[in-house]
Each structure stands twice: as structure tokens, then as C-alpha cells.
Amino acid sequence: MKSIYNWALKFFKFGSIQSNIAGVFSFLILFSIIYIGFITYKVSSDVVEKNTREYMNELIRQVNINIETYITYMENISLVALNNKDIGLYFSNNNFSKEEKENSKNKIIELFDSILYARTDIASISIFGYDGNFISDSENSQINEFADIKGQSWYENAVKANGQIAISSSHVQNIISNKYRWVVSLSRELRSKDGKEKLGIFLADLNFKVINDICSKVKLGKRGYIFIIDNDGKIVFHPQQQLLYSNLKSEIIDEVLNTKENSFIIKDGKDSRIYTIQTSDYSGWKIVGVAYVDELFANKKRIYTYYALGGIVFVTIVVLLSILLSLRISKPVKLLESSMKEVQKGNFDIKVDIKDPEEIKKLSKAFNYSFAENSWVNVLP
Numbered sequence: 584m585k586s587i588y589n590w591a592l593k594f595f596k597f598g599s600i601q602s603n604i605a606g607v608f609s610f611l612i613l614f615s616i617i618y619i620g621f622i623t624y625k626v627s628s629d630v631v632e633k634n635t636r637e638y639m640n641e642l643i644r645q646v647n648i649n650i651e652t653y654i655t656y657m658e659n660i661s662l663v664a665l666n667n668k669d670i671g672l673y674f675s676n677n678n679f680s681k682e683e684k685e686n687s688k689n690k691i692i693e694l695f696d697s698i699l700y701a702r703t704d705i706a707s708i709s710i711f712g713y714d715g716n717f718i719s720d721s722e723n724s725q726i727n728e729f730a731d732i733k734g735q736s737w738y739e740n741a742v743k744a745n746g747q748i749a750i751s752s753s754h755v756q757n758i759i760s761n762k763y764r765w766v767v768s769l770s771r772e773l774r775s776k777d778g779k780e781k782l783g784i785f786l787a788d789l790n791f792k793v794i795n796d797i798c799s800k801v802k803l804g805k806r807g808y809i810f811i812i813d814n815d816g817k818i819v820f821h822p823q824q825q826l827l828y829s830n831l832k833s834e835i836i837d838e839v840l841n842t843k844e845n846s847f848i849i850k851d852g853k854d855s856r857i858y859t860i861q862t863s864d865y866s867g868w869k870i871v872g873v874a875y876v877d878e879l880f881a882n883k884k885r886i887y888t889y890y891a892l893g894g895i896v897f898v899t900i901v902v903l904l905s906i907l908l909s910l911r912i913s914k915p916v917k918l919l920e921s922s923m924k925e926v927q928k929g930n931f932d933i934k935v936d937i938k939d940p941e942e943i944k945k946l947s948k949a950f951n952y953s954f955a956e957n958s959w960v961n962v963l964p
Contacts, residue, residue, distance in 0.1 A: 608905035613898050620890045631879050632857070636846050639859040639872045642801050646809060649797050651865045653704060657769040657787045658748050660698060660708065664785045665773055667694070674712040674782040675775060688718060695720035704793045706756070706764050710773065711738070712783035725760045732758060741770035741784045750866045752817040753791050753824075765791040767819065794820050804878035814867045816840050839871055853877055915947070 664670050669687040672679055679687075695708040699720050709719040717726055732738055735758070740749035751768040766788035773782040798809040798820055811819040816836045818824060826832035835849065839860060846859045855876040862869050922933050934951050 608901055608908075612901040613894070616894045616897055620894065624890070635857065635874060635879055636859060639803060639857065639874060640845065640861070642803070643809070643859055643861045643870050643872045646797055646801060647861050647863050647870050650794060650811075650868070650870070651863055653789055653793055654750060654769065654866055656702070657705070657789060658771075660705070660787050661748060661769065661771045661785050663694075664708075664710065665771070666776075667691070669694075670710065670773065671775060671782065673718065674710065674714060674716060674773065675780060676714060691718055692720065692722050704790050706766050706788040706790045707759065707762075707786075708788075709758070709786045710783055711786065713781055714783070716783070719759070724762075727758055727760045730758045737768040737770040737786060738784055741772050741786075744772065746772050746774060746778075750813075750868075752813045752815075752819045753794070756788050758786075764788065767791060767794060791820075798822070801872075803872055803874040805875075806878065807872070807874040809870065809872050810834065811871070812836060812839065812869050819868055839869060848876065918947075 669690045673684055673687040673691060691710075695718075698708060699705055707720055707724075709717070709724075711717055711732055726732070736754075737749060737751045740751070743749070748769055748771050751770070753765060753767050756762070756764050756766045756768065769787045769789065771785045773785050774780060775782060794811070798811070799822065801809055803809070808822045810821040813819055818827060818834075821827055821834065823832050827834060835858070838847075838849075839858065842860065845861065846857065849856050849858065857874045857876060857879075859872040859874075860869055
């Protein structure tokens with residue numbers, strides 16, 4: 584403490600009371616302005632970041648709800664197929680007549696066609712029977728002879744799911760001749776009503792454009808975006824998906840999969856980003872929102888300028904006030920000093936008339952009384 588005190592004395596050691604007062608006041612105010620400005624900016628930054636995270640979380644939640652709505656509808660279609668008696672009849676191994684099976688087939692095609700007519704978001708509906716039969720929404724659809732149906736991931740996952748739904752990542756569907764659509768597939772193994780007989784694999788393809796439209800409409804600043812990955816880290820949707828597949832762009836998939844937080848920041852200079860994540864309880868997908876930190880403070884330079892100008896104005900005002908205050912204090916002191924010099928010259932009749940400040944006023948009275956009592960003393964040259 585003593586060393587700090589000595590340092591302060593040396594630092595504020597000016598030539599006069601006036602400069603000391605002006606210097607100390609200016610330093611204190613300047614320090615206060617810088618400190619308060621820093622705290623204010625830090626608090627406002629934290630508030631903006633918190634609000635941004637909450638805003639992003641709400642947007643991502645809404646995207647998640649919208650996507651789950653479409654997937655739920657696709658699952659409902661699979662339930663319709665699971666409980667449809669015509670599908671059970673057509674793909675069962677029971678000895679039904681050819682006429683009965685043909686009649687069931689027409690009804691199934693009509694059902695699928697009516698579903699697609701009502702829902703343009705569904706690209707296609709198909710069933711691949713374990714008995715080798717195939718049926719889809721179009722009577723003219725032919726299986727692509729070069730496509731390995733059983734080797735498709737949606738087929739394998741449906742078999743592994745043991746009667747539950749399996750949802751794929753985005754992919755190009757090539758099972759129908761001359762049709763290559765970018766889709767997300769929902770598949771399910773169909774069984775007889777008693778659950779004893781396995782009938783085949785149901786497949787419903789959702790137009791990828793639906794997910795693209797949902798995610799693209801959400802704006803997270805000028806450069807922000809949303810992307811979706813599945814449980815295995817495969818890209819379901821990304822606005823720059825082609826660049827990712829071409830290895831011209833990378834994404835922090837591992838960090839997103841492994842984090843236990845629903846939001847985190849990647850610090851990368853001007854490209855620092857906030858990641859907000861929500862996991863779908865329904866599909867297991869992770870919907871990720873990315874916002875760039877520098878866009879949260881687009882007016883950061885303006886804020887700095889306001890603080891700087893405000894600081895200059897306040898410091899100028901304080902310096903002027905401290906000079907006026909120091910003048911008020913130092914002026915009577917200088918008057919006493921000049922009066923003392925007159926006494927040293929032998930002028931004992933001088934009187935000092937100081938009204939304020941009170942302390943200097945009392946000192947001036949003592950000065951006047953002292954030399955009035957001793958005015959008879961002769962001062963030697």
C-alpha cells in the first residue's frame with residue numbers, strides 16, 4: 584500500500600495546486616468513463632449473445648416441428664399400408680386367385696395415387712414384397728434393372744428396424760427407371776396383422792425440396808444458415824451440399840455430434856460462429872443453426888465511436904470544471920503569498936480580504952491579526 588501511495592504522489596506531482604487538482608480530477612473521470620464503458624459494452628454484448636441464442640433456439644425448434652410434421656405424415660401413410668387389407672392380400676403367401684390379387688393391386692395403386700395427388704410433398708410410394716412382387720403409385724413404374732434394391736440403405740435399415748420406421752439421409756433415388764429424384768426416404772417392414780408373416784418393405788420418398796424450402800426460409804443474418812445431419816453424421820440438408828460432397832467446404836460434424844450443449848461458439852477471427860442444435864426425438868436428426876458473431880454487432884464501430892466521443896466530451900467538461908475549481912482554491916492562496924512578500928519588504932499595514940473558501944478565509948484573518956499585533960516591529964534591511 585505504501586509503495587502505491589508513493590507512486591501516486593510521484594505520478595500526480597505537478598507544479599501547482601491548480602495543476603494537481605485538474606490532473607487528479609481528469610484522471611479519475613477518464614478512468615471512470617473507460618471502466619463504465621467497458622462494463623456497459625461487455626454487458627450489452629452478453630445480452631445480445633443470450634438473446635441471439637434464444638432466438639436461434641426458437642427458430643431451430645420451429646424448423647424441427649415443421650420437418651417432423653412431414654415425417655409424421657409419411658409414417659401415417661406407412662400405417663395405412665400396414666393395416667390395409669388389400670396390401671395384406673396382395674403380398675401374402677396365401678393362395679388367393681389371380682383375379683383377387685389383380686383387383687387388390689388396382690386398389691393399392693389407386694390409394695397411392697390419391698395420396699400423391701393430395702400431397703405434392705411426397706415424391707413416390709412403393710412396396711417391395713419378399714415374394715418378388717412390386718407395386719408403386721404408378722402402374723407404369725418399372726424397377727431400374729441396374730439398381731440393387733436390397734443393397735439400398737433404406738431397405739437394409741427397414742429390415743433391421745424390425746417393424747419400426749427407418750428414415751434415411753438425403754440421397755438420389757434411382758430404383759425407378761428414368762427417375763432420379765433427390766429425396767429423404769421413410770421405410771418400414773410390413774407384416775401380416777397377426778405379425779407372423781413378413782410381407783415386404785414399404786417405401787415413401789419425401790421431396791428434398793420440402794426440407795430445402797423449410798430451412799432456406801430461415802434467415803440467421805446475412806451469412807448464417809441451417810443444416811441437418813442424421814445420427815451417423817451424414818448430411819441430410821446443407822445449403823452448400825454440393826461443395827461439401829466436392830470437399831470444397833467442410834463442416835464441424837464431429838463437434839456437433841459429440842457436444843452435450845445445445846449451443847456453443849467456434850472462435851475463428853472474423854468467421855467466429857454460434858452453433859445452436861436441436862435433436863429431433865422423432866427422427867434422431869440434429870437441426871443446426873449457424874450465425875456469425877460479427878453480424879451480431881454490425882454496429883460495433885458505431886458503438887465504439889459513441890463511447891469515444893462521449894468520453895472526450897465528458898473529459899473536456901471535467902477538465903474545465905477542475906480548472907475553475909482549482910482557480911477558486913489557488914487564487915486566494917496566491918493572494919496570501921503576494922501579501923507575505925509585501926510583509927517581507929516591510930509593509931506591515933497590508934490586509935488580506937478573502938471571503939472564501941472558509942479555510943483560506945480563516946487563514947487570512949489569522950494573517951491579518953498576526954501582523955496587526957506586530958506592526959511596530961522594525962524590519963531590518
